[in-house]
Amino acid sequence: MTSHHLLLLVLLAMACCHAIANDPSLLQDVCVADNTSPVHVNGFACKDAKDVVAEDFFFSGLHMAGNTSNKQGSAVTAANVVQIPGLNTMGISMVRIDYAPKGQNPPHTHPRATEILAVIEGSLYVGFVTSNPNNTLIAKVLNKGDIFVFPKGLVHFQYNYGMDNAVALAALSSQNPGVITIANSVFGSDPSISDDILAKAFQVNQNTVNWIQAQF
Ligand SMILES: *[C@@H]1O[C@H](CO)[C@@H](O)[C@H](O)[C@H]1NC(C)=O
Ligand SMILES: *[C@@H]1O[C@H](CO)[C@@H](O)[C@H](O)[C@H]1NC(C)=O
Numbered sequence: 001m002t003s004h005h006l007l008l009l010v011l012l013a014m015a016c017c018h019a020i021a022n023d024p025s026l027l028q029d030v031c032v033a034d035n036t037s038p039v040h041v042n043g044f045a046c047k048d049a050k051d052v053v054a055e056d057f058f059f060s061g062l063h064m065a066g067n068t069s070n071k072q073g074s075a076v077t078a079a080n081v082v083q084i085p086g087l088n089t090m091g092i093s094m095v096r097i098d099y100a101p102k103g104q105n106p107p108h109t110h111p112r113a114t115e116i117l118a119v120i121e122g123s124l125y126v127g128f129v130t131s132n133p134n135n136t137l138i139a140k141v142l143n144k145g146d147i148f149v150f151p152k153g154l155v156h157f158q159y160n161y162g163m164d165n166a167v168a169l170a171a172l173s174s175q176n177p178g179v180i181t182i183a184n185s186v187f188g189s190d191p192s193i194s195d196d197i198l199a200k201a202f203q204v205n206q207n208t209v210n211w212i213q214a215q216f
Helices: 003-019 182-187 195-202 206-214
Strands: 074-079 093-099 104-109 115-121 124-131 134-142 147-150 156-159 166-172
Touching: 074 104, 093 104, 093 156, 104 182, 124 147, 134 147, 182 206, 195 206
Parallel strands: none
Antiparallel strands: 074 093, 093 166, 104 156, 115 147, 115 166, 124 134, 124 156
């Protein structure tokens, strides 16, 4: 094989794997996160497989309602690699979300995960906004037992419009999905984004920007 052929193969291999990229695939049975390791890698260093125990794959508490006494009226209880070290390199995680009446999980994105959400109690109005075609809202009312998908990276929300509490369970296609809450990122960053920039972006005056920033 000539070096040109080899180069072509390498490029094809890269093209293939970029196209299907998600959390990296497993190269071994388990890689339980070693939170004490000083090694910094993509994910967490593996603890010695001989020291792996059942507790590494275990989390308890998803039966308990989160505290929704906050401005948004919602609470997310996460079960990802931070809580479950055995999820390291597994490309999957879960959350429980509680919603007070009129509570919402405000517009946010998960930079590394698609989310599939099931309503366990109550009803929710949910939606996401596409990037192509740009800024199209795809939204629906969900009742108990209904499932909805939020595609990876897209801005999405859930709102409990009813008079009762609502509960959802969701799975996410990353061990560490990440969350970017739009309002907090844009108006609550530290240090702040310049009010000139936000005034122009949102087509409002600087006083309005300062007022919104003061809410964070
Ligand atoms: C829920 O959160 C509120 C606000 O932080 C706090 O005052 C309250 O004590 C919490 N309730 C429980 C049961 O933890
Ligand atoms: C979508 O993008 C086009 C081109 O940039 C722009 O003219 C149009 O206003 C956008 N539509 C929405 C709904 O933002």
